[in-house]
Amino acid sequence: MKQTCFVCQNVDCQSRGSEELMKELTTEVAEKSIDAEVKSYICFGGCDIGPNIVVHPQKVWYAGVKKEDVPEIVAALASGATVTRLDSADPALKEIVFSLLDAGVF
Numbered sequence: 001m002k003q004t005c006f007v008c009q010n011v012d013c014q015s016r017g018s019e020e021l022m023k024e025l026t027t028e029v030a031e032k033s034i035d036a037e038v039k040s041y042i043c044f045g046g047c048d049i050g051p052n053i054v055v056h057p058q059k060v061w062y063a064g065v066k067k068e069d070v071p072e073i074v075a076a077l078a079s080g081a082t083v084t085r086l087d088s089a090d091p092a093l094k095e096i097v098f099s100l101l102d103a104g105v106f
C-alpha cells in the first residue's frame, strides 16, 4: 500500500530541524526506491513534541524525530514495521489527526 510521510514544516518543528529531516527522508526514500511519498504538512497540533512525522494511511506518528532516526524510519517504511520508540504522541491527538487525514484533509 502506498504510504505518504507527512513531515510537519511549521515553526516549532522547523526550529527543531524538520526541514533537514524532510530532505534526508526524501533522499533516502528515493535512493532505496521505497513506495512512499514524502510531503510537508502545515501542523499536526503536537508542536511541543516535534519534529513530527505522520505516515498515512498506516496511522503511524513519530514524535521528536532526529536526523539519526531517519534510517530506522526508512527501514520501517520498507518493511511495513513501526519504530515504536518514536510513537509517543498523545493517543487522542493521534486519533484526531488520523481522522483528518482519512477524510482527505491534507
Ligand code: FES
Binding pocket: 008, 009, 010, 011, 012, 013, 014, 042, 043, 044, 045, 046, 047, 048, 050, 051, 052
Ligand atoms: S509545529 Fe509541528 S506539529 Fe505544530
